[in-house]
Amino acid sequence: MVEVRPYVYDDVAAMVEIWNEVVRDGIAFPQENELSLEEGAEFFAAQTHCGVAVEDGAVLGLYILHPNNIGRCGHIANASYAVSSAARGRGAGRALVVDSLEQGRAYGFRVMQFNAVVATNAGARHLYEKLGFVQLGTIPGGFRMPDGTYADICPYYHEL
């Protein structure tokens, strides 16, 4: 039974490992540089909120939540999700997204926006759409894939 809870410092090593796996895959995050343990601790601490999906004490995945913009658009949140490849298909992704919407609301954000969902990432898009996210068109070639080609990206939003 996957549960999502706020992260604590003892989770950081597992979070960094899972985050870096997605960075290495290179097909979902804009980020290209893996985090060291120290960089990870700083990066996660700088977020508005981070949640971890845990099952039997093991961290299966995480999300980071922060403002998507500043000032007059500072009530729009943005989140990124990462699930360990070994733990996919167990509902951790869905649990993380649902929790991030609840936490976004609790922090006073009014909208959740994703800027760069890779168009070929069918699993993520299907999940977001089932949870009520609305697609904001398609930006042609918005994401540079590891082989140097460019994939389309689909922004999404969800009112909170």
Added chain:
Amino acid sequence: MVEVRPYVYDDVAAMVEIWNEVVRDGIAFPQENELSLEEGAEFFAAQTHCGVAVEDGAVLGLYILHPNNIGRCGHIANASYAVSSAARGRGAGRALVVDSLEQGRAYGFRVMQFNAVVATNAGARHLYEKLGFVQLGTIPGGFRMPDGTYADICPYYHEL
């Protein structure tokens, strides 16, 4: 005859004044804090590029150009435009947008994206659409107006 050229340090005072006018209006930029001369000098220097629209030696407006995101989405540019209220209707806005597209292309960006065009900003939207920008749907309540109400925002993109 309005011309657009790269800014130089001597333009910064006029650029700060025009920028701050748009910030004070509170209906176009996410930014809520006016820039001092020193902050402005630092802010403009930190951009990929800034252009100024000039006529008879006077600065009528400016734009800032920078990456909209990092890493695998770092080839998407973002720009903001400001025209002095006294100089509106003389084509400075159009000249700035056209130059920003050319400069974005010259710097190697592949897409220009605007994140937060306020839906009620009909003049800007009409200009962007005439210049070939494609609207990415509408984010309800994405912009907090000076009176505390929320206006919709329309992201746009333009391939370069």
